[in-house]
Amino acid sequence: MKKDMVQEEGLLQSSLILNRKGLNHGATGNLSCRGNDAFIITPSGINLENLDADAMVEVGINGDIIKSKNNHKPSSEWLFHRDIYASRDDINAIVHTHSVFSSTLSVLGESIPPFHYMIAVAGGDSIRCSEYALFGTQELSNNIIVAIKQRKACLISNHGMIAIGKDLNEATNIAIEVEHLAQVYVQAKMIGTPKLLNDRQMCEVIDKFKNYGEWRKD
Numbered sequence: 001m002k003k004d005m006v007q008e009e010g011l012l013q014s015s016l017i018l019n020r021k022g023l024n025h026g027a028t029g030n031l032s033c034r035g036n037d038a039f040i041i042t043p044s045g046i047n048l049e050n051l052d053a054d055a056m057v058e059v060g061i062n063g064d065i066i067k068s069k070n071n072h073k074p075s076s077e078w079l080f081h082r083d084i085y086a087s088r089d090d091i092n093a094i095v096h097t098h099s100v101f102s103s104t105l106s107v108l109g110e111s112i113p114p115f116h117y118m119i120a121v122a123g124g125d126s127i128r129c130s131e132y133a134l135f136g137t138q139e140l141s142n143n144i145i146v147a148i149k150q151r152k153a154c155l156i157s158n159h160g161m162i163a164i165g166k167d168l169n170e171a172t173n174i175a176i177e178v179e180h181l182a183q184v185y186v187q188a189k190m191i192g193t194p195k196l197l198n199d200r201q202m203c204e205v206i207d208k209f210k211n212y213g214e215w216r217k218d
């Protein structure tokens with residue numbers, strides 16, 4: 001199998017995992033991975049359950065379609081994918097969802113604080129929420145770049161969330177973990193005031209994750 005088809009198959013498999021986990025519904029959400037010249041992304045307006053590997057669209061750094069076997073358009077949110085790849089050499093895959101609990105918190109416009117040690121999965125002591133801007137705009141992309149700086153996930157105000165990683169496996173796992181954390185945080189706020197970990201406790205967690213080389217769930 002050619003390298004680009006391996007990537008397209010990877011996008012399909014990650015899309016199916018997100019569907020199975022309930023992180024996507026209908027045609028919402030999009031995924032991409034870095035390609036040779038730019039990136040390969042899920043198409044616009046197609047329900048993820050109807051996707052196949054040939055539906056993926058390769059997009060150049062200036063937004064030109066390089067390859068689209070079925071003449072699909074790229075996701076309407078391709079712009080922030082392009083800008084994340086341009087600004088982050090360490091990132092090769094991006095997962096964006098409108099999953100329920102992350103979206104619920106995003107409408108508050110607040111970062112998720114360190115209420116649970118696994119917040120460090122996103123690379124720091126919080127999961128920031130970007131400023132609001134219209135979907136598909138350069139302004140939204142700019143806001144996301146700020147919110148995800150030195151992190152591997154952020155919420156998007158009044159919209160959803162993004163997880164990024166060195167490969168599709170990492171980005172998908174972080175997206176699933178962030179959605180789980182968002183669910184626990186929403187539920188904790190419903191029954192009380194979450195007790196936050198302090199700076200020293202979060203530094204310990206972040207250091208321990210660094211020593212693992214990659215975060216683990218145990």
Ligand SMILES: [Zn+2]
Pocket residue numbers: 029077096097098135159160
């Ligand atoms: Zn979106």
